Amino acid sequence: MPLLTSSEGKYLKAIYTLSSAGKESVSTNAIAAQMGTKAASVSDMLGKLAEKEMISYRKYYGVHLTEKGHKTALGILRKHRLWEVFLVDKLRFQWEEIPQIADELEQLDHPLLIQKLDEYLGYPKFDPYGDPIPDEFGDFQTKARVPLQDMPVDMTGKIAAVKDNTASFLRYLDKMGIYIGARMVVLEKVEFDGSLELMVDNQRKVFVSREVAANILVQPL
Amino acid sequence: MPLLTSSEGKYLKAIYTLSSAGKESVSTNAIAAQMGTKAASVSDMLGKLAEKEMISYRKYYGVHLTEKGHKTALGILRKHRLWEVFLVDKLRFQWEEIPQIADELEQLDHPLLIQKLDEYLGYPKFDPYGDPIPDEFGDFQTKARVPLQDMPVDMTGKIAAVKDNTASFLRYLDKMGIYIGARMVVLEKVEFDGSLELMVDNQRKVFVSREVAANILVQPL
DNA sequence: CAATTTTTTTAGTCATGCCTAAATATCTAT
DNA sequence: ATAGATATTTAGGCATGACTAAAAAAATTG
Incomplete structure (x- = not known):
């Protein structure tokens, strides 16, 4: 009876997330991975979402959000954030x-x-x-944002977001004193392994690996 | 997988509400009325709650909350409030x-x-x-509370709660300037129809009918 | 106290959302 | 171009939580 069940909402958000990253259509398997369900369950749900005109769905070729689906997903994202x-x-x-x-x-x-x-x-x-x-x-x-990995030496910026929201990654950042909003400047980039040395808050020197840097977005200042 | 599904929680709360009003065991029909479902659905659910040892359930004779169910219901009430x-x-x-x-x-x-x-x-x-x-x-x-109806003339108190939570009743109270926490004193009781004249917040005279007074609880001061 | 009414339970169905296993379509590489 | 690998869908099941209709138990009442 609701316009959207809570499960449908979760799928819609997953599809939005996946399709705003890469522009093309989103695959069943990608959705299953994102949601922690199986492909068969996704197929089921895609049928329902297509009936509600939230997605355009051509079997075997993945899905796109419709205008309606896009609006709905943004509404959910708004609530989430x-x-x-x-x-x-x-x-x-x-x-x-x-x-x-x-x-x-x-x-x-x-x-x-x-x-x-x-x-x-x-x-x-x-x-x-x-x-x-x-x-x-x-x-x-939208604000310009650069993966930390791509920042040149001496450029300053503000930590703006993280791509990886797993608890272990966030704990690691905590321990390193890296948080959203922190000011930082790149002191040195090690070509050999892509790791970086940062100065955070003008007071802490921090080393991060290429993997970590790839998961941090910085807003250049 | 959760200890309690959200539906089970709603039933538990309904049972708690009904059993804290009158002390005896709660009937299937009463629960169905409270929840807006049918008796058959309630019978189903009682089986599940009994298996989880939230209620003691003797067929055809209504239910009681167990200690565990009572604790759980209070936890839900805590969150609600x-x-x-x-x-x-x-x-x-x-x-x-x-x-x-x-x-x-x-x-x-x-x-x-x-x-x-x-x-x-x-x-x-x-x-x-x-x-x-x-x-x-x-x-x-628990604080002592008296139905407004039972307050003697000249007694002062604080509006503590309403028994009837329907939107129309609450709107009516709003319009009359009666709200939780308001100080009031009974100026006069009309024996004929049980209506009362109040002084609210030391500044507003308000007339309420016996029906309204029966649905307002006052904490004497 | 027996018949009728009311209450409660059981039986069978349906929708949701998930699963596994099997079928089928698409993609990839030789 | 086709065999094998991979991706997706279908088919069939299961659990939850609801419903209706029918059966059974309890309560009422003449």
């Missing part, structure tokens, strides 16, 4: 459980709740991971 | 949608979330309707 701001700014959560909790909160469907939450939070434009929060019309700001 | 405080104190909700939204929020199962929410709200002891919030061990304060 607003709740993340709440968890961090108000409840003082550390990284760990935030995405999971927000995954559940985002499924609540009460426009007034989200409107009041947005107001209460002061209409934030970015979530704690630096990802933009769509407004109620689905518009959001 | 904390979220209600959040909705009113922080998001500035008016009465209307609060119970529905809290019904959904209460099903989230993240102990840390509730702990942090509790802290953020300043460990409130009562929800916006004046109902006590159990602590993490299930203990809660």
Whole structure:
């Protein structure tokens, strides 16, 4: 009876995430991997989403979000990111459980709740991971962002987001004193292995590997 | 896989509500009415709850909460009422949608979330309707409360809770300037029809009928 | 106290969302 | 171009939580 079940919402968000990374159509297997389900389950769900005109679906050739699906996904993303701001700014959560909790909160469907939450939070434009929060019309700001890996030596920037949200990665960053919003400058790049030496907050020297640098996005200043 | 599905939680809360009103065992039909489902669905669910040892269930003779079920229900009530405080104190909700939204929020199962929410709200002891919030061990304060109807003339008190949570009743109270926490004194009781004249906040004279007075609980001061 | 009414339970169905196993389509490499 | 590998879909099942209709137990009442 709801426009969208909570499961359908999760699929839609997964499809959005995958299709905004690479532009082409999204494969069944990619969705299954993202969602932690099996391909057969995905096939089932794609049928349902296609019937609700959220996706265009040609069998064996993957899916695209329709305009309607895109709007809906942005609405879910908006809720997710607003709740993340709440968890961090108000409840003082550390990284760990935030995405999971927000995954559940985002499924609540009460426009007034989200409107009041947005107001209460002061209409934030970015979530704690630096990802933009769509407004109620689905518009959001994009800011230039560079993988840390691609920053030249001496360039300064602000840590804007992480690509990998696993708990272990976030814990690692915590331990290294790397957090969203931290100012940093690249001191040296080691050509041999692609690792970097950073100065964070003008006070801490930090070494990160190429793998880590690839998962950190920086907004150049 | 979860200890309790969200549906089971709703049943448990309904059983708690019904059994804390009248002490005896709760009937299948009463639960069905409370939940807006059919008796057959309730019978199904009672079987499941009995297997999880949340209730003791003798066929055809209604149910009682077990110690475990009682604790669990109090945990749900705790979450429900904390979220209600959040909705009113922080998001500035008016009465209307609060119970529905809290019904959904209460099903989230993240102990840390509730702990942090509790802290953020300043460990409130009562929800916006004046109902006590159990602590993490299930203990809660009970305060003496009297139906407004039973207050003698000249007695002062604080509006503590309403028995009827329908939107129309709450709107009516709003219009009359009656709200939880308001100080009031009974000026006059009309024997003929049981209606009362109140002085609210030391500044407004308000007339209420016997029916309305029966649905307002006052904490004498 | 026996017949009728009410309440509760059982039996059978349906939709959702997941799964495994099998079938089928597409892709890749020789 | 076709065999083998890979990806996707179909088919059939299972659990949850609801429903209707029918059966059975309990309560009521004349």
